Amino acid sequence: MIRQNITVLGSTGSIGVSTLDVIRRHPDHYQAFALCAHSQINKLFEQCLEFRPRFAVVRDAALAAQLAERCRVAGLSTEVRHGVEALVELSSCSEADAVMAAIVGAAGLEPTLAAARAGKRVMLANKEVLVMAGELFMHAVREHGATLLPVDSEHNAIFQSLPADFARGLPACGVQKILLTASGGPFRTVALGDLEHVTPEQACAHPNWVMGRKISVDSATMMNKGLEVIEARWLFDAPPEMIQVVVHPQSVIHSAVQYADGSVLAQLGKPDMRTPIAFAMAWPERIAAGVEPLDLFKIARLDFFEPDFERFRCLQLAYDVLHAGGTAPAILNAANEVAVAAFLEGQLPFLGIARLNEQVLQSLSAGPEGSLSDVLGADTEARHLAAQLIRERSFA
Ligand code: NAD
Ligand code: MG
DSSP: OOOEEEEEETTTSHHHHHHHHHHHHOTTTEEEEEEEOSSOHHHHHHHHHHHOOSEEEESSHHHHHHHHHHHHHTTOOOEEEEHHHHHHHHHHSTTOOEEEEOOOSGGGHHHHHHHHHTTOEEEEOOTHHHHHHHHHHHHHHHHTTOEEEEOSHHHHHHHHHSOTTGGGOTGGGTEEEEEEEEOOOTTSSSOHHHHTTOOHHHHHOOSSOOOOHHHHHHHHHTHHHHHHHHHHHHHTTOOGGGEEEEEOTTOOEEEEEEETTSOEEEEEOOSOTHHHHHHHHHTTSOOOOSOOOOOHHHHOOOOOBOOOTTTOHHHHHHHHHHHHOTTHHHHHHHHHHHHHHHHHTTSSOTTHHHHHHHHHHHHSOOOOOOSHHHHHHHHHHHHHHHHHHHHHTOOO
């Protein structure tokens, strides 16, 4: 049996840890080839001890030296590298069969794009890649014959509900609508007036999912659903009008596809990311993921609501940038990353996230999404402006 070598970008994060749990359950089929993290070297060292990867990657040379020394003392042959170049190399080198893209934010763009350009099986959790550079990334996937498998639970559900040959075009497949479900986050029913003063802890307490802090805040503003609308636009070549957000607080239906004959096909499951991760790892086969079976009798009822675009301004902004096109989504993504980080550090009120995003979008003009450097240029400019507005406290 040949084992698949997997590079895990973001191995110490929520998705990374779930990915390693699926690998742990199937040691005959999968091998952690490279484990890549930012700065949590204690956790990364523990992972190296258990999974014995060929490579480990951290942020900088100093952390790499520390980790390398610990690996040496423990008798591990893991080679420790650092920086973006190492991430790019270990995502594209010939020994890596598959890449789990689970870094949070724009930092994942370059290695994930490198994996696509090297024709890998790319398991994509890092939705910001498609938000920033959807056109470039999808072009690289097609040009280099990469196999792109969505890990984001909604997009994984849509992928499962579409015919295998959906790339010939959604209308040709009889698809009328993509029904992108959203839990609505922890503040769906909180009075608008009370939202100004919610804390990072309240924002990160998602009713159904346990996730990293950035995506948890994005879920609370529904920016996450906005990013997912953009993600769906690129993954499935779906015009924005075809993507309908459906608020479904129980998160049992992970998304659905509506067809011309009146059929609606959906994927249901427990809110456990190991299901889409295992799907992406094994496709077109199925493997056990350690996830409890869904008990429909216990669930008993499912609710659905239309999204409130007034309450969740960020969701509207996502549709706006999709219509604007070019680097507008990259600008929104960058502003939002800065805004969320500032909120988590107590420098911005919760509702300030949407206000800051809007102000940055209004102040900068988007250009075409020509090359990676155009995208990175727009990203940098938006980050600078967002940071400046926060310093000056001059956003409306
Ligand atoms: P997290 O914060 O738990 O983990 C992020 C990981 O990225 C960590 O391993 C961290 O070390 C690494 N990282 C951060 N910055 C880095 C940098 N500059 N260079 C290298 N590594 C870096 O995040 P998460 O919740 O696991 O989410 C990861 C991605 O998956 C995000 O894009 C998120 O939107 C997406 N996603 C997550 C979930 C979920 O349930 N957690 C669901 C769907 C999609
Ligand atoms: Mg999702």
